[in-house]
Amino acid sequence: MLTAALGAVATAAALTAGCTRHDSADDGRAPRATPAPSGGTPTPSGQQVTGSVLAVKIDNVAPARPQTGLDSADVVYAEQVEGGLSRLMAVYADRLPKVIGPVRSARESDLELLRQFSRPTLAFSGAQRKLLPLIARAPLRPESPAEASGAYYRGGGRPAPHNLYLHPAALMPDGAPGRAALTTGFRYGPAPAGGTVTASRSVRYPAARFTFTWSGDRKRWLVSMDGTPATTAAGNRLAAATVVVQHVRIRPSAYHDVLGNNTPFTETVGTGRAEVLRDGRSFEATWSRPEATGGTTFTHADGSPVNFAEGQVWVVFAKA
Template structure:
């Protein structure tokens, strides 16, 4: 009994200590974090596409890609032409025409058929810097292009493995296809192009839309063999292209269209290979929104952009969208046909 009596206080003390420990343990539990809402990612800031004048979401820090595109009947329909920001049409041998197409805001996976360069092409592409793709050319013309401030990408040259192929859908030499997006991806370190034309601000009309002569059709004559035309489509607010008396279509069968058609009257130096003279100034027609205004084109050096100015020297404003630049010889013609 003595032993039992002595143990009772010890048991009571232990019980009290354990109880206090449990209370302390409960009071020392870490606070649970209060859930917080994860902020939504900020949308990309809108930027202005320098070769199209449209506002786009995201980055356009990559270079422009220019390519020499075939316009022989055997090369049509071309691949990717409808997605170009700018297309230049120029006179070549035999009275035919070829294109220099420029992509930046929308680079297709493939473009073509790619053909050889001509002596005026360095003057056309130098203001864009970036890349120029072609299938070769006479040595003196290649040297001129290599001296221009652009990266030359030539079919069959070292370092172009995997970029060019030949399609079975067309006969050589009208079948060289370029993997355009891959090429631009290989040169992502090059700078984006500068703005080339003036565009109407949001809500403001383009110059030709506001005060131009009503235009139902634009008839152009490059030579006895080439006479493209553009017809105004008010429902779609674009000009639709035809050549050789037939609708001119893309690879999907849709008619080629342009928001702006800029016609430059240019001297052409005759020879085995004609050369469009693009350094200087001359008459121009700017067609937008179903209207056409007269203007003057000015380009003082190969690296200068082409300026379009009115009689007061004020820049003519294009509408946001793609533009075709028609380099019509002064020996040819350009006629505005009313609706």
């Protein structure tokens, strides 16, 4: 009975999540934000990066699944939003799929997270009106339907706001920028020694759950959401080469939805505990991001870097 009650609460929260002030601009009528200037920007290491990653806010309540184009992302970030639900941010550098979606609204936390990239392009459905000036001043290129209506379309078979899709080529006419633009701070390489054999790992939010199960055949962590195997609209099972459970401070922000639920702010600058899952093992690590303009490093207790496996990375922000 308790499980059924919790499921009912999560379902109700998912249905009301489409009616927040954050998504009031889903129809493309939000005020136009002033795009940040484009061009090359030096990274903290001094490397000149001329390409811009594409970051897309992805809907992740049950009516929005299965998503499209999520398996092509280099990095997928999972964060907690209003009502204890989850939302995704997919970052594309290596390749762009033909379609991505459903696209949903931006949050204040996204602006801090995206500062690690050089003038990223942010695709989102809209935002709370009080947040739009912050987005306009951020060092990124905002591309909602207000700025690029031709890049978006409403797909059939789903009710709004869970049916807004993006043609990424319309925002990135020069194509994917390449891995040099992926200035996350992640280090890839051979598996480290040690670790703990791990069959699966779950991260729970108040009204959402992610589970990653190791597949020896695929050499990947198979993704499940809210107890259901996660696939794309094309039927491909979502699978990550590396999963990071990053323990962070999640605090209230100055924003609320129409039901009065506070929008959590996920702090991604600082340091804390993390777990890195790769090759069927879990490795305890410390994450560090001293400045918003830099990427995040993950180190062992002795200070040596924790190498990630080549392939898609999922970073799930868990409450410290």
